[in-house]
Amino acid sequence: xxxxxxxxxxxxxxxxxxxxxxxxxxxxxxxxxxxxxxxxxxxxxxxxxxxxxxxxxxxxxxxxxxxxxxxxxxxxxxxxxxxxxxxxxxxxxxxxxxxxxxxxxxxxxxxxxxxxxxxxxxxxxxxxxxxxxxxxxxxxxxxxxxxxxxxxxxxxxxxxxxxxxxxxxxxxxxxxxxxxxxxxxxxxxxxxxxxxxxxxx
Numbered sequence: 301x302x303x304x305x306x307x308x309x310x311x312x313x314x315x316x317x318x319x320x321x322x323x324x325x326x327x328x329x330x331x332x333x334x335x336x337x338x339x340x341x342x343x344x345x346x347x348x349x350x351x352x353x354x355x356x357x358x359x360x361x362x363x364x365x366x367x368x369x370x371x372x373x374x375x376x377x378x379x380x381x382x383x384x385x386x387x388x389x390x391x392x393x394x395x396x397x398x399x400x401x402x403x404x405x406x407x408x409x410x411x412x413x414x415x416x417x418x419x420x421x422x423x424x425x426x427x428x429x430x431x432x433x434x435x436x437x438x439x440x441x442x443x444x445x446x447x448x449x450x451x452x453x454x455x456x457x458x459x460x461x462x463x464x465x466x467x468x469x470x471x472x473x474x475x476x477x478x479x480x481x482x483x484x485x486x487x488x489x490x491x492x493x494x495x496x497x498x499x500x501x
Contacts, residue, residue, distance in 0.1 A: 345445060349373035353405055354382075356397050357441040358390035365493030366478045369393035371401060372442045375451035380404045381411070382442060384429065385456045386494075387478030396420060396456060412454065422458045425465050427483040429453035436486065436497055455482040 348355035354377060358369030370384035383400055385393035399419050404410055414426040433439075434450045442451070457479060459465050460472040466479055480494035489495050 342441070342444060345372055345441060349377065349445075353377040354397075354401055356394040358393060360390060365497065367393070368438070369397060370439060370442065370453065371397050372445050374401055374404065375446075378404050381428075381452040381454045382439075383456055384439075384453050384482070385458070386480055386482075387475070388458065392420075396424065400424075400456060410454075420458075422460070423463055423465075425457045425459070427455045427457055429455050429482040430485050432486040433480075433482050438497055453482075455479075 345355045345357065349372065354371045354373035356369055357372055359367055361367035366387045367390050368384060368386040369390045371382045374380050374382050378401070383397045385396050396419055400410060400416070410416075410426060412426055412428045416424040416426075429452070431450075434443075434453075439453065457465055460475050462470070462472065464471045466476065466481065477492050480492075481489050486495060
């Protein structure tokens with residue numbers, strides 16, 4: 301497979317055909333390999349990675365849980381961990397992923413412990429995703445694209461209106477359930493929509 305050129309964020313086309321629709325569904329629906337819409341979506345993911353270096357897949361929030369979005373392809377084309385953003389609208393999360401992905405593609409070192417204050421109004425912090433979350437349906441499109449390989453993921457965590465992160469004192473409780481603590485094992489997270497997401501595979 302020929303690897304695409306690594307493109308900067310300024311050249312990455314963030315538009316996608318309803319990128320908020322996760323091909324496997326928010327609850328980790330059974331494989332839809334024979335579903336034409338699913339096959340078309342996976343074809344779009346593959347083409348997007350070939351053209352731009354990565355694609356962004358996401359899930360709209362609903363009564364069962366908040367939205368999230370994640371990259372697919374950065375591990376292949378940029379030799380870096382993939383990115384996930386939780387708890388904000390999918391298009392906003394995709395914009396953040398594309399902005400950070402562009403910096404990674406341009407050679408900037410972004411990893412656990414990085415704090416970014418110039419991507420969006422709220423500061424962003426980068427944390428590693430614990431392997432236990434890879435055993436859920438959270439990254440279904442990534443899992444299908446990569447097959448048996450499970451590339452590492454980094455969670456991009458956003459701060460509240462006062463610039464505090466979820467692990468800091470006085471983080472606004474209204475935002476507490478919107479972002480899972482993916483750097484902790486799944487079983488160490490407080491019970492909620494994130495820990496109920498799908499079933500371990």
